[in-house]
Amino acid sequence: MKHFIALIIIMLVLINAVPATANEADKKFVEAGENYQAGEFQVAAELYEEIADNGYKTAEIYYNLGNAYFKLKRNSEAILNYERALKISPDDEDIIFNLNIANLKIVDKFEVVPEFFVWKYIGHIRSLMSGDGWSFFAVLMIWLSAGGFAVYYFMSSTGIKKIFLMVSFLALVSAASGFIFAGQQTGEELSNNTGIIFSTNVYVKNSPDNSGTDLFILHEGTKVELIDEVGEWRRIKLPNGSKGWLQGNTIEII
Numbered sequence: 001m002k003h004f005i006a007l008i009i010i011m012l013v014l015i016n017a018v019p020a021t022a023n024e025a026d027k028k029f030v031e032a033g034e035n036y037q038a039g040e041f042q043v044a045a046e047l048y049e050e051i052a053d054n055g056y057k058t059a060e061i062y063y064n065l066g067n068a069y070f071k072l073k074r075n076s077e078a079i080l081n082y083e084r085a086l087k088i089s090p091d092d093e094d095i096i097f098n099l100n101i102a103n104l105k106i107v108d109k110f111e112v113v114p115e116f117f118v119w120k121y122i123g124h125i126r127s128l129m130s131g132d133g134w135s136f137f138a139v140l141m142i143w144l145s146a147g148g149f150a151v152y153y154f155m156s157s158t159g160i161k162k163i164f165l166m167v168s169f170l171a172l173v174s175a176a177s178g179f180i181f182a183g184q185q186t187g188e189e190l191s192n193n194t195g196i197i198f199s200t201n202v203y204v205k206n207s208p209d210n211s212g213t214d215l216f217i218l219h220e221g222t223k224v225e226l227i228d229e230v231g232e233w234r235r236i237k238l239p240n241g242s243k244g245w246l247q248g249n250t251i252e253i254i
Contacts, residue, residue: 025056032064041071059089063098070102076220076252078102080196083223083254087188090127106221110240131186138178145171195234195251197222204244208233215244224251 032047045068052061066081082099089095129137148168152161201219205212208230218224227243228235234248 025051025054029061032068036064036068036071041068044068045072045077057084057088059085059092059095061085062088063092063095066095066098066102070098075102075105076196076198079106079221079223080252080254083194083196087254088130090130090185103221107219108222110238110242126181126185129181129185131182131188134178134182134185138175138182141171141175141178145169145175192253193226194254195224195226195236196254197224197250198252199250202246202250204236204242204246206244208235208245212245216242218246223254226251226253 028047028051032044032051035041035047036044045065048061048065048068052065062081062085066078066085069075069077069081079099079102082095082102085095086092086099126134145168148164148171152164152168155161155164197218197220199220201217203214203217206215207213222238224236224238226234227237229248230245232248233245234251235243235245236251237243
């Protein structure tokens with residue numbers, strides 16, 4: 001009985017703590033915005049960081065944090081947070097615009113390897129919504145498919161039956177596509193396979209050790225794809241297809 005009462009007390013404390021924590025985050029968010037408007041960008045950045053560290057990892061928080069770091073001329077941090085915001089909200093025009101402006105300031109420029117137009121088009125469609133958005137769309141299409149099939153089953157008119165059978169089939173295909181896109185988009189949002197170079201400059205090696213041959217040099221702010229890991233070394237890939245190894249402490253994961 002004592003254990004049961006203790007469990008109830010703990011649950012009540014936790015339930016009451018959630019609104020208090022959310023209220024504290026709201027206060028810090030407002031305070032951060034006021035400091036940003038007043039030109040206190042360092043204070044604003046610190047407050048946004050605290051909010052994110054406490055679990056409120058939203059596109060808005062990361063976007064505002066990116067703006068604060070951009071004003072502080074800390075371009076690597078700005079790009080990192082714009083990229084994090086973009087993972088959550090991949091079609092946000094403000095995030096895309098500010099990220100492009102920040103990327104103009106980085107040293108490294110690469111010619112991107114052309115992507116097969118079909119995969120590029122599919123990727124564009126997938127990025128129109130978040131993983132949760134595609135999940136909702138898929139469930140909606142299942143209901144539409146069920147409704148179309150119900151009409152098909154109960155209608156006597158052959159012409160109408162054909163129409164609603166087609167509607168049901170297309171909705172079912174759309175639902176399947178929605179679930180696939182939801183899985184892919186969620187995986188993209190949760191993935192840790194990209195990073196931003198945070199060192200002023202770093203030599204990329206042909207092997208995961210300091211004695212490896214220098215292949216090329218990268219500068220802060222450059223985005224890289226992470227494709228392998230050996231100890232403290234990470235193998236990276238660039239948009240132009242170049243690959244190599246660098247130490248993990250020179251990269252911040254997006």
